[in-house]
Amino acid sequence: MDGVICLSANNTREQLKELFSVLDLKYDPELFLARCSYCNRELEECQREQAYGKVPDYVWNTAQEFFKCPACGKIYWQGTHVSRMYEHIKDWLNINVTTKRRN
Numbered sequence: 481m482d483g484v485i486c487l488s489a490n491n492t493r494e495q496l497k498e499l500f501s502v503l504d505l506k507y508d509p510e511l512f513l514a515r516c517s518y519c520n521r522e523l524e525e526c527q528r529e530q531a532y533g534k535v536p537d538y539v540w541n542t543a544q545e546f547f548k549c550p551a552c553g554k555i556y557w558q559g560t561h562v563s564r565m566y567e568h569i570k571d572w573l574n575i576n577v578t579t580k581r582r583n
């Protein structure tokens with residue numbers, strides 16, 4: 481079955497382990513959360529002023545750094561959701577990573 485991988489595990493952690501093994505994948509923690517979750521383009525740093533009006537006021541007032549997708553224009557920032565994603569990644573990959581500046 482070319483192009484199809486049938487995973488036998490029932491949970492995300494074991495499925496990822498299988499997938500990494502079957503495809504001999506490697507990961508680079510520096511690249512975690514570095515791409516747009518909608519169109520997968522690599523995020524670029526965004527001037528704080530460019531985020532004004534495109535993010536909630538509270539976010540604009542409290543976030544220090546913003547990132548922008550060059551394709552779809554979505555703005556990203558370091559919010560609490562980033563910490564939650566890193567907790568999932570640490571659990572899924574059974575590694576210890578620290579929160580990076582991107583989300």
Ligand SMILES: [Zn+2]
Pocket residue numbers: 516517518519520521549550551552553554
């Ligand atoms: Zn995008």
